[in-house]
Amino acid sequence: MSQHGEAEPDELEYQLYVSGEKDEKEVPVDAAVQAFGHYFGFAQEDANAYASLIVGLVNYFETCDRQCAFRAGQPLYDEAARLLVRERSGRLLKAVVAYCRHECAFEPGAPLYDEARQQIVADTSGQLLTEVLKRIAQDETPALVRLGWDTPKALDAFRDLYLYTEKEIWLAAFLSRLPDDPVGVATLPAMHRDAGLPDMRSGALPALIDTTLARLKPTPDGLRWRKVLEGMQVGHLVERGFDAEAVRRYRALPEAMKSDLFKASADWSKEAACRSVDALESNAVALGAALWLEGQAEEARTLWQGVSVTPGFNPLRDAITPEVTDKALFELYLVGDQTAVEPHKDACGNGVFRGGSLEGNGALFALARAAPAVREVVARRLDKAGYVDMAVWLRRPQAPYIDPEAVSFLEPLSDLIAIAPDMARTWKAFAEEAKARDEALLRASNGPGHVKVAGEPAQWAENPLPEGMSAWPEDKEGPKPPRNLSKWIGSVVRYEASGKEATVVYESAEYDLAGEIPAYGLWVALKRDGRWQTPLYLGLQTHFPYVVTPGSNLPLIDGDRLRLEVQVREIDLDTITFPPVSLDYKRKAKGLYLDIPLESLRADADGDGLTDVEERRLGLDPAQGDSDGDGLIDGVDPLPLSAYSAATDPRLSQVARLVLEALAGHEARAIVIRPRPEQPADDILAAIAGGAAPKGFRQTLFVVAEKDIFAGIAGAPFRLIVYSPTDLERLGRGKAPFYPPQIINLFAAPDGSAYFVNWSAGWVGGSLIIRCQKEVCKGETVGGWIT
Incomplete structure (x- = not known):
């Protein structure tokens, strides 16, 4: 092909x-x-x-x-x-x-x-x-x-590979083979650099570009190449937020080179020039914003003069000279410019992307791809207009965070690709500064921590089945449970009964929201003297690493111990994507059982009505009956991790309830796909054959939010666990998937008349606008997605 x-x-x-x-x-x-x-x-x-x-x-x-x-x-x-x-x-x-x-x-x-x-x-x-x-x-x-x-043709091959793949390793190989006097070697067209890639984040590639610049001869061909590479470096600096260094470097260039830095090179074909328009103009806009922030308005305007003018609302242009009212900014930034119907094209006929993402179609979300200087100029306009939440959002790192210490593709090629030590030190310092800055911003945006104790499983022991006892065959079904089981019981995986006594092991999403991954929590319920007792949580999730066999030659109950035959069918985390149509096993074993004292499952050290296993899973304190200190014990507290506050703004509580309504039942849309068998069917067929999430009555809802807008909710018919992003890191849930819905963004109009909400559970998400008149608020779903 x-x-x-x-x-x-x-x-x-x-x-x-x-x-x-x-x-x-x-x-x-x-x-x-x-x-x-x-x-x-x-x-x-x-x-x-x-x-x-x-x-x-x-x-x-x-x-x-x-x-x-x-x-x-x-x-x-x-x-x-x-x-x-x-x-x-x-x-x-x-x-x-x-x-x-x-x-x-x-x-x-x-x-x-x-x-x-x-x-x-x-x-x-x-x-x-x-x-x-x-x-x-x-x-x-x-x-x-x-x-x-x-x-002999390595230079041409590496050039072709870079243009074909846009991968850094081929640019590095090409630059290392570039002659000091590149006579007749066509310069590379400008391409949008992704500042999130490891070799850009680590500073290795910019250091190599500077090494190349240092050895280029001041010949006509050397100068052609110098202009292109200097443009790359200035663009990289403003993309990573080093505005002062970008401006210093730009001003140090000869005037003739400065005036052409963001223009197509004479040796580019028309196709290459058109391909480069977006990258060149983005760099010009970003450097202009950096100059504007330094107070150099005229110099900034000079750079912007050559940039294509897009019709409709332009947030940077409005930030420099306001063109709309402050009130109009809510709709323009979050919903989008409804007046700009015709798609805009540049001089080459390229369609100009107006913005939009899973989060929304407004100008704010398009700015996620803009350089930090551009976002800062716009953020200052939003600050003045009272849209503080949007301004804070713009100041966060918008690219996916990648640790600059990630293995660089250039390190194993150090014998071929030489980087000058002083260049390497300079750019490593930039990378370390950027890492510290991004980490600080991310920590600040993750919200306070509420989790009291990290989770850990119940005390159980994994043993081989008794000698001479065969493992339950994989293709053999187990005893069928009756249809009139308790409403609390979810999807049954094992059932055993004798007279008036019965034991059922089942899967439930009560505490384990696994999305479309078949990794739901395991519970056991016992029927004694004809009555079902309160189900007990095992603290385990299916496939991490065990699955319960549908039957066993080993009795399920031995005195006050649960003896549960299992197979190890551990899902490989590296195969989890959405939709999860390529799940594979990391480890497999059979002929095992778990020996679990029922006493350890029933233990409730603080007597609050929740077992110690449950509290550790939820992040509550198993030694403190009232984890949030609001006077209600955890077992009956509708907000056990967040203290109720009667002083919460009633309008904000309405917003919180509307958000919960939007989130309610989202897990029912999951198509749960089991890992591939030995001879896998087509991925699409596997998806079609996927089943629903476990059935069963749930009384616990989860939500993740930076700001706790739910403190004013009282009398809810469910338990609401509100985590911050910081809490998710502290929960200690191990490797098993946990995908609670997260409030990604909550933006409010300055007068509280409207709110825009984005939420995501990793595999499904959506957006809604809540509009309030006087004391009554109504929500409208304006977007949704599912993998």
């Missing part, structure tokens, strides 16, 4: 496919392989071998799922390596890497790698290197850079 996913006639796999059909009818295998070999001029023996290998690759990689072991010693791998020595055109090499792109043992010393290296070195055109790397470039391994490092 080509890089755009279109079949190319010169590809082996494509010709093998078309040779198998004629006039929409299947061709006999022998005839198809003969036609395939004739097209390429292969001997019949070679055609048979190559066709067999390609079919084998297709079958293998469509069925091996995540358990592929495509390494030396595996028969198909060894056959591919053997045939590559015979087929020297590079066609078979491209076919092999196209199929095994994520599973190839592609490191020096591996047969496939070494043979690929020989063929690439022999190809003087450089096309084979580029095409092979494009097929596996998403892996970004240093070995791929080494594959073509010292080949």
